[in-house]
Amino acid sequence: MNEHEEQAKDLRLYEQELKGFLPERIFDAHVHLFDASCLKPGATFPPRYCYQKFGGLFTVEQYEAWMARLLPGHVVHFNSFGHPEDPSDRDAAAAYTGRISDNRGRFGLALVAPADPVETVVKRVVDNRLAGYKPYPSFVTGKPVAEVTIFDMLPEPLMREADARGWVVMLHIPRPGRIADPVNQQQMVELCRRYPGAKIIFAHIGRAYYLNSVLGALEGIAACPNAYLDTAMINHEGVLEYAFRNFPRERILFGADAPFALLRGKSVEINNQYAYLLGEDYAMGTAIYDAAHAVTFTTFFYEQLRGIKCAAERACLSRGDIENVFFNNAQQLLSGCAHDTKK
Numbered sequence: 001m002n003e004h005e006e007q008a009k010d011l012r013l014y015e016q017e018l019k020g021f022l023p024e025r026i027f028d029a030h031v032h033l034f035d036a037s038c039l040k041p042g043a044t045f046p047p048r049y050c051y052q053k054f055g056g057l058f059t060v061e062q063y064e065a066w067m068a069r070l071l072p073g074h075v076v077h078f079n080s081f082g083h084p085e086d087p088s089d090r091d092a093a094a095a096y097t098g099r100i101s102d103n104r105g106r107f108g109l110a111l112v113a114p115a116d117p118v119e120t121v122v123k124r125v126v127d128n129r130l131a132g133y134k135p136y137p138s139f140v141t142g143k144p145v146a147e148v149t150i151f152d153m154l155p156e157p158l159m160r161e162a163d164a165r166g167w168v169v170m171l172h173i174p175r176p177g178r179i180a181d182p183v184n185q186q187q188m189v190e191l192c193r194r195y196p197g198a199k200i201i202f203a204h205i206g207r208a209y210y211l212n213s214v215l216g217a218l219e220g221i222a223a224c225p226n227a228y229l230d231t232a233m234i235n236h237e238g239v240l241e242y243a244f245r246n247f248p249r250e251r252i253l254f255g256a257d258a259p260f261a262l263l264r265g266k267s268v269e270i271n272n273q274y275a276y277l278l279g280e281d282y283a284m285g286t287a288i289y290d291a292a293h294a295v296t297f298t299t300f301f302y303e304q305l306r307g308i309k310c311a312a313e314r315a316c317l318s319r320g321d322i323e324n325v326f327f328n329n330a331q332q333l334l335s336g337c338a339h340d341t342k343k
């Protein structure tokens with residue numbers, strides 16, 4: 001099947017399964033957008049790295065073209081940030097994010113490393129009129145990435161600024177056990193409690209890609225009014241249903257994780273683990289490539305929307321809940337924080 005035929009099939013899927021379910025306005029709270037200016041000079045990604053599908057970059061123009069195709073007729077707002085690892089230049093990435101943000105329908109976060117001086121981070125966020133920042137486990141140096149803790153990623157001086165200024169902190173939690181890891185469980189709650197002014201978004205539902213990992217793991221942060229979840233890359237209807245039933249729905253944000261979400265594939269639970277089954281031969285996390293083309297794939301993006309639709313039905317979400325998860329929750333949160341940074 002060529003790309004043209006695949007796109008026609010995607011459109012049929014959208015019309016038959018998603019169009020009647022999705023609200024007109026969608027806020028995508030988790031998008032990676034960057035152009036060449038955001039990377040260190042001369043840097044490129046490895047040949048099979050998933051960004052290569054998009055020419056090694058993913059700009060706002062590319063994103064908008066994809067959204068026009070995948071969500072035809074919808075108004076799409078977004079919250080973006082750069083590629084959260086090497087070879088990003090964090091100052092340059094924040095400047096790009098600022099240039100493409102208007103704090104009305106397009107918002108953004110700065111990338112931060114714990115070694116960045118706090119004045120640098122404040123300048124990065126305030127000068128670019130961003131809504132907060134996003135750390136990442138691999139920005140922590142001096143210990144193996146598997147041993148990194150949340151507080152290693154977010155030193156006290158950085159968090160004090162986020163707390164005082166009411167910033168968003170989008171956290172991709174570290175450690176192989178992810179949301180089920182006891183150190184994470186304790187630090188997730190402690191982070192929210194210690195810095196009640198900061199708005200902590202736990203990305204990927206705390207990286208809960210299979211059901212067993214999330215059971216009993218949301219209760220601590222559910223009790224913290226400044227804790228939020230984004231649904232990025234979660235297509236598991238059981239995980240999504242559990243979140244809808246056990247976490248306040250007004251603090252759940254739809255996010256897709258483009259450009260990763262634009263590859264053809266699906267995240268699947270296998271024996272209390274997960275893998276990305278991929279229909280295209282790119283390197284991406286725990287990927288299993290269907291080299292024999294045993295099945296036809298759609299995008300992770302549509303699989304996530306299918307998962308949310310199924311979970312919303314099972315957990316009896318109202319139309320209002322659905323509109324909140326897809327738009328109002330993120331619009332309110334981001335416009336509140338971005339407004340503060342302009343003071």
Ligand SMILES: [Zn+2]
Nearest residue numbers: 030032232257
């Ligand atoms: Zn992401």
